[in-house]
Amino acid sequence: MAQSSNSTFFSQDELNKLKSDYETGGLEAAVSLIQMKLQKLDSAEINIAVTGETGAGKSTFINAMRGLRDHGEGAAKTGMCETTMEPAPYPHPNLPNVCFWNLPGIGSVIFPVDQYLREMDFKIYDFFIIISGCRFRENDVKLAEEIKRLGTNFYFVRSKIDNDLDSFKKECVDFNTNKQLDKIRNDCVSNLEKAGIPLPTVFLISNFKLNDFDFPALKETLANNLENIKKHVFLLSLPNTTLEIVENKRKELENRIWILATLSGVVGAVPIPGLSFAFKIGIMIAGIQYFRQYLGLDDASLRRLADMAQKPLGFLKTELKTALVGEITDDLVRSVLLGSVVVAISVAEAVLDFVPVVGSIFGAGSSFAMIYKLLSDALNELVENAQRVVKAAFGTD
Structure with a gap:
């Protein structure tokens, strides 16, 4: 198993229990462990x-x-x-x-x-x-x-x-x-x-x-x-002063993708008209905003970084080459989702190989596979922008 995708939050025993819970109690039983982990993550002091x-x-x-x-x-x-x-x-x-x-x-x-x-x-x-x-x-x-x-x-x-x-x-x-x-x-x-x-x-x-x-x-x-x-x-709290810190944050944020995609997979498996698509949009918006904040790409973080590096804020902002640092609207996310469904499904097998426990639950072409792929692409795009900002701020390669 690719432990890098979930080892921060789940032990191998917990992953085995996740699969076992699904086999005996269905999706609702399987997702409870993930929801508990998410609560612990967001409340950790x-x-x-x-x-x-x-x-x-x-x-x-x-x-x-x-x-x-x-x-x-x-x-x-x-x-x-x-x-x-x-x-x-x-x-x-x-x-x-x-x-x-x-x-x-x-x-x-x-x-x-x-x-x-x-x-x-x-x-x-x-x-x-x-x-x-x-x-x-x-x-x-x-x-x-x-x-x-x-x-x-x-x-x-x-x-x-x-x-x-x-x-x-x-x-x-x-x-x-x-x-x-x-x-x-x-x-x-x-x-x-x-x-x-x-x-x-x-x-x-x-x-x-x-x-x-x-x-x-x-x-x-x-x-x-x-x-x-x-x-x-x-690790997420550290200011972006080196490329290594940004890369470490990427690895940590990949765990969030795993959790959000799983929650999307649960809702996607419930045949309620309109709910699944709206939920996907909400997850995408929440995920992108979360990544942007902890990669230091929100306005407040950029101002602090410019002050620390003693560089003009406008100079750092010229390194931002993505629409994902602007306003994240439903329309923007809808266009991303609708334009990427085919791509997401085409890479489903690779995604499921990466996280086989959840993959075995949801299967190829599911909401899980699509959200996992889309959020991974969004994270990679934001990381690339954060790396450019760090290079401009501190003159590092």
């Missing part, structure tokens, strides 16, 4: 705690992870003094169920370490980012030990690495970037090990360069340490 000493760059990190600059609408407040008196939530602009929490700086006059550990409700967070703008200190270690005691993942992030490198360049005649990064990393690791943290991993980042240093490795690590559905949601 991720709460990410960002903490560390005052002035470490916590707010700027939160803004960067949400695709915002510090002055953007909804950005976390930044400042040289402590600006956070209590945990402050900052939902993702497109996925409000993904929330970054800016925790007060540990070890400040306002929040001594012991009081901090008592008052912060660590249990609500999926993982912690412990940020330092220089060396990790005793307070960071105490915080990590408390998080570890609760069985929650935590990650050490050394921010402002670009400032350090600029300073070293001015002081050193024989400056070597990689050697200096290794020196900083080894120093951080050594200090943490001496303080009692075994084999710590430290990510060196600049909050203003999301594609440089260890930022890509950090995002990959965070995603890989989340369980399947939360990993899916986290």
Whole structure:
């Protein structure tokens, strides 16, 4: 089986049960598992705690992870003094169920370490980012030990690495970037090990360069340490700064096609005049809008990306070569559906080979096969446009 099409949501046991439920209880029984998965997907929450000493760059990190600059609408407040008196939530602009929490700086006059550990409700967070703008200190270690005691993942992030490198360049005649990064990393690791943290991993980042240093490795690590559905949601939340991120989103969004096509197949199997065609149109519109939003092609996302890349919004929009980024009307979708029925049926066998469990239920030429093909084509078209926008924004190939 092509596991890439559904492994994020369904185990092999669940797929076998899907087929078994259909054989014993018909379409209604088979689709219940899929509806439950869709509900879990849309309600999945991720709460990410960002903490560390005052002035470490916590707010700027939160803004960067949400695709915002510090002055953007909804950005976390930044400042040289402590600006956070209590945990402050900052939902993702497109996925409000993904929330970054800016925790007060540990070890400040306002929040001594012991009081901090008592008052912060660590249990609500999926993982912690412990940020330092220089060396990790005793307070960071105490915080990590408390998080570890609760069985929650935590990650050490050394921010402002670009400032350090600029300073070293001015002081050193024989400056070597990689050697200096290794020196900083080894120093951080050594200090943490001496303080009692075994084999710590430290990510060196600049909050203003999301594609440089260890930022890509950090995002990959965070995603890989989340369980399947939360990993899916986290990957969709990442700002489009590289082609790899866009491609990862394509793979995740293919799972949505599988679910929407299955729901279409169920309705398509019910002989109610007019309902099946109207339902197909609704599914197509919902699918295209969903893809467009999480690929960063809606107007609000494009504005944020232009601001982050410091490029004119109009310049990025010139890379959009599809009608699917405009208004999605019933007429547009009807023309797509009516013009593609023959094509969809002609590729039904390939579609059903790709998802054989559902294919064995609905069969060739079904609503499932048609919607799967049409939404796949729409997704590919939108991904191509998102890739062009990323290239224009960040000058990457």
